[in-house]
Amino acid sequence: MPLIKDGQFVEDSWTVLQQDDEVPPKGDVIVPLERYLSDTDELNRRVGRVGVALENTADPDDIAPYLNDIDLVALTFPAFTDGRAYSQARQLRHHLGFGGELRATGNVLADQAGFLKQVGFDAFEVTPNQSIDIWVKASEAVTLAYQRGYDGNRKTRDKLRPSPLPQHPSDCAAVAEQSAPA
Amino acid sequence: MYRYDEFDTTFVRQRVDQFRDQVDRRVSGELTEEQFRPLRLMNGLYLQLHAYMLRVAVPYGTLNSRQMRKLAFIADEYDKGYGHFTTRQNIQYNWPKLPDVPNILDHLADVEMHAIQTSGNCIRNVTADQWAGAAGDEVEDPRPYAELMRQWSSLHPEFSFLPRKFKIAVTGAASDRAAIAYHDIGLRLTRSANGEIGFEVLAGGGMGRTPMLGVTVRDWLPKDELLAYLEAIMRVYNLHGRRDNKYKARIKILVHELGAEEFTRQVEEEYKRIDAPRVMPPAQELVRIKDYFAPPVYEDLPDQSPELARCMSDDADFAQWVDRNVVAHKQPGYAIVNISLKPVGGVPGDASSGQMRAVADLAEQKSHDEIRVTHEQNLVLPHVRKSDLYGVWQTLKTHGLADANIGLATDIISCPGLDYCALATARSIPISQDISRRLGDISRQRDIGDLKIKISGCINACGHHHAGHIGILGLEKRGEEYYQITLGGSGDETASIGEIIGPGFSSETVTDAVETIVDTYVGLRQDGETFLDAYRRLGPNPFKEAVYATH
Numbered sequence: 206m207p208l209i210k211d212g213q214f215v216e217d218s219w220t221v222l223q224q225d226d227e228v229p230p231k232g233d234v235i236v237p238l239e240r241y242l243s244d245t246d247e248l249n250r251r252v253g254r255v256g257v258a259l260e261n262t263a264d265p266d267d268i269a270p271y272l273n274d275i276d277l278v279a280l281t282f283p284a285f286t287d288g289r290a291y292s293q294a295r296q297l298r299h300h301l302g303f304g305g306e307l308r309a310t311g312n313v314l315a316d317q318a319g320f321l322k323q324v325g326f327d328a329f330e331v332t333p334n335q336s337i338d339i340w341v342k343a344s345e346a347v348t349l350a351y352q353r354g355y356d357g358n359r360k361t362r363d364k365l366r367p368s369p370l371p372q373h374p375s376d377c378a379a380v381a382e383q384s385a386p387a
Numbered sequence: 388m389y390r391y392d393e394f395d396t397t398f399v400r401q402r403v404d405q406f407r408d409q410v411d412r413r414v415s416g417e418l419t420e421e422q423f424r425p426l427r428l429m430n431g432l433y434l435q436l437h438a439y440m441l442r443v444a445v446p447y448g449t450l451n452s453r454q455m456r457k458l459a460f461i462a463d464e465y466d467k468g469y470g471h472f473t474t475r476q477n478i479q480y481n482w483p484k485l486p487d488v489p490n491i492l493d494h495l496a497d498v499e500m501h502a503i504q505t506s507g508n509c510i511r512n513v514t515a516d517q518w519a520g521a522a523g524d525e526v527e528d529p530r531p532y533a534e535l536m537r538q539w540s541s542l543h544p545e546f547s548f549l550p551r552k553f554k555i556a557v558t559g560a561a562s563d564r565a566a567i568a569y570h571d572i573g574l575r576l577t578r579s580a581n582g583e584i585g586f587e588v589l590a591g592g593g594m595g596r597t598p599m600l601g602v603t604v605r606d607w608l609p610k611d612e613l614l615a616y617l618e619a620i621m622r623v624y625n626l627h628g629r630r631d632n633k634y635k636a637r638i639k640i641l642v643h644e645l646g647a648e649e650f651t652r653q654v655e656e657e658y659k660r661i662d663a664p665r666v667m668p669p670a671q672e673l674v675r676i677k678d679y680f681a682p683p684v685y686e687d688l689p690d691q692s693p694e695l696a697r698c699m700s701d702d703a704d705f706a707q708w709v710d711r712n713v714v715a716h717k718q719p720g721y722a723i724v725n726i727s728l729k730p731v732g733g734v735p736g737d738a739s740s741g742q743m744r745a746v747a748d749l750a751e752q753k754s755h756d757e758i759r760v761t762h763e764q765n766l767v768l769p770h771v772r773k774s775d776l777y778g779v780w781q782t783l784k785t786h787g788l789a790d791a792n793i794g795l796a797t798d799i800i801s802c803p804g805l806d807y808c809a810l811a812t813a814r815s816i817p818i819s820q821d822i823s824r825r826l827g828d829i830s831r832q833r834d835i836g837d838l839k840i841k842i843s844g845c846i847n848a849c850g851h852h853h854a855g856h857i858g859i860l861g862l863e864k865r866g867e868e869y870y871q872i873t874l875g876g877s878g879d880e881t882a883s884i885g886e887i888i889g890p891g892f893s894s895e896t897v898t899d900a901v902e903t904i905v906d907t908y909v910g911l912r913q914d915g916e917t918f919l920d921a922y923r924r925l926g927p928n929p930f931k932e933a934v935y936a937t938h
């Protein structure tokens with residue numbers, strides 16, 4: 206499958222292995238979670254990086270202890286309307302602080318590109334006939350986001366127009382109370 | 388009222404351009420209808436029986452006169468001269484043409500409106516108490532929080548492909564006029580034991596084929612934690628809500644299958660891990676939004692208006708209208724005016740462009756430029772001086788908007804049913820018209836008193852029949868429409884789900900059955916007892932006996 210990173214097609218250095226496939230002696234491999242959990246040491250020790258593919262029903266906490274050894278996590282969209290991997294991505298990036306490559310696989314459409322980046326995906330496996338122009342255009346159609354604390358380059362209101370007031374969220378209600386109109 | 392700043396304006400315009408591009412790709416054939424479907428649904432565009440239907444968001448049911456005039460313009464220009472106000476405080480147009488839709492959205496953007504997320508499996512338009520900011524029984528005005536949630540839910544990166552649609556309602560009052568227990572998430576502003584205001588959070592309510600009332604997952608949540616807490620609920624639902632069966636995909640099923648306790652535990656667990664300060668808006672953002680909802684500058688008036696008293700004693704029709712359609716305002720000398728869109732024998736919720744303009748003019752001149760849409764498919768002028776009521780009523784009368792039936796038997800909620808809807812199993816509008824004509828005599832209606840009749844044209848329950856004191860569900864068997872009746876439902880703070888009384892009725896006999904039920908109540912009620920109170924005291928048996936004895 207063609208791979209998009211940073212708005213362009215790139216060579217994919219990773220080999221995707223199924224549960225019982227033989228592991229090549231070197232090179233980057235992506236293995237299913239089960240395989241990784243059963244052969245963790247072997248996979249971590251070999252030459253070449255290791256990535257883990259999670260089903261969209263898997264709990265990202267299952268790989269939490271190994272995230273320092275894992276260079277890539279592949280999440281999947283069996284149908285583009287099945288949005289579970291958005292939340293898995295968010296948990297990996299924000300609860301678990303995963304800093305490696307986060308790859309979107311399966312039914313990945315241009316019209317979703319913006320959202321995918323916001324939840325932390327940075328690599329996208331797309332269908333063979335995807336045009337890069339449409340991909341880039343779709344992912345940049347909306348440049349603003351109301352939601353704070355997400356990733357990607359959509360700007361939030363406070364980033365667009367930095368505000369002079371101090372930002373102490375815990376004081377929110379108090380400030381609101383004080384300046385509420387009489 | 389909230390006004391867009393540069394950020395909101397740019398955001399909505401970008402969304403319109405994006406959709407224009409998607410429509411172009413559909414019209415040129417680059418997108419198939421199948422690929423286009425989820426894209427158009429993200430923008431409120433349905434394919435119905437005869438044509439497309441465009442649903443426009445009226446955030447928490449609040450409009451100004453400029454916006455209402457624009458809705459009238461769109462009705463004239465792109466529809467057949469009318470619009471349909473819905474039970475989710477939105478407006479629908481039944482006849483737009485696909486290539487026109489981006490232009491309609493541009494017109495809407497001119498007046499700070501949009502159709503974002505009025506359909507699709509995402510967080511829908513947030514609804515609120517239609518009397519917010521005006522009612523006397525309010526702890527705090529819920530609209531700033533509704534606006535905060537409107538913004539937060541718009542094109543949410545994580546929660547735009549949920550298992551199913553998601554509806555949030557918020558109220559700041561003790562009397563629940565927003566039916567929060569029937570929503571996926573219901574929020575009530577309430578005071579804690581030490582007097583601090585926060586939210587009671589309910590989750591797991593819904594209608595459809597398995598009606599359920601929401602359960603309380605938090606008794607009291609600090610106000611400034613709202614968005615972070617919602618994120619936790621949404622994430623648990625997005626990850627664990629069922630996707631194998633669309634009839635089991637709503638959050639109510641997840642809450643039910645896990646049990647309230649386990650669901651709450653999972654939400655709280657997730658919540659602990661959320662970096663709330665990163666997610667919550669900075670303090671000044673809520674201040675900015677709240678400023679827009681500052682109360683209008685009221686005049687200092689005595690609460691009693693001699694003019695009003697005089698007009699009421701001179702004009703019995705007016706007095707009746709005041710009695711049913713006008714309610715107390717928190718500001719002395721002012722009142723809340725409810726405008727009925729339920730003329731006897733009419734289509735519930737329909738308004739012509741002329742009527743919309745008349746309401747817009749009245750709002751501008753007499754109601755601090757504010758209009759509300761109610762979930763009972765009526766309109767509200769929230770801030771009218773009592774001394775202006777007679778003039779307002781006369782104007783409404785000339786436009787056919789002065790029906791004095793708010794909360795009465797003919798104030799019926801009805802979904803579009805088989806006249807428009809592709810999913811319908813039976814007609815609902817003609818049934819509502821028939822019942823309305825049958826019970827239409829105003830003195831009879833007034834004698835019957837508070838009564839909510841709600842009709843859906845299929846099991847999806849868009850007409851809220853589960854929450855009707857009398858609920859009617861249109862079904863189909865071997866090509867014949869038939870109607871199931873439920874009794875005792877309620878969407879208020881004493882929410883309950885209506886119970887089926889027995890075998891269904893044909894389209895010819897359902898109105899007779901409703902009338903028999905009503906007459907049975909009138910015969911059995913005790914002093915001052917409403918239909919719902921009487922039903923709760925008596926149970927279904929006397930009604931069943933009466934209905935099935937005569938049919």
Ligand code: HEM
Pocket residue numbers: 433435440472473474475479551552554569570592593594595596633634637801802803807808809810847848849850851
């Ligand atoms: C004509 C096109 C319409 C279609 C195709 C449609 C479709 C649906 C479907 C499939 C459901 C059930 C969802 C579920 O339980 O998972 C539903 C529920 C609902 N719809 Fe509609 N609907 C239409 C029109 C309307 C209108 C006109 C209104 C407002 C008057 C409305 C308001 C609602 C409400 C309030 C619910 C119940 C919410 C709940 O289940 O909790 N719908 N609709």
Ligand code: SF4
Pocket residue numbers: 802803804805808809810811812843844845846847848849850
């Ligand atoms: S209840 Fe059924 S018939 Fe009525 S609008 Fe909803 S889907 Fe259509």
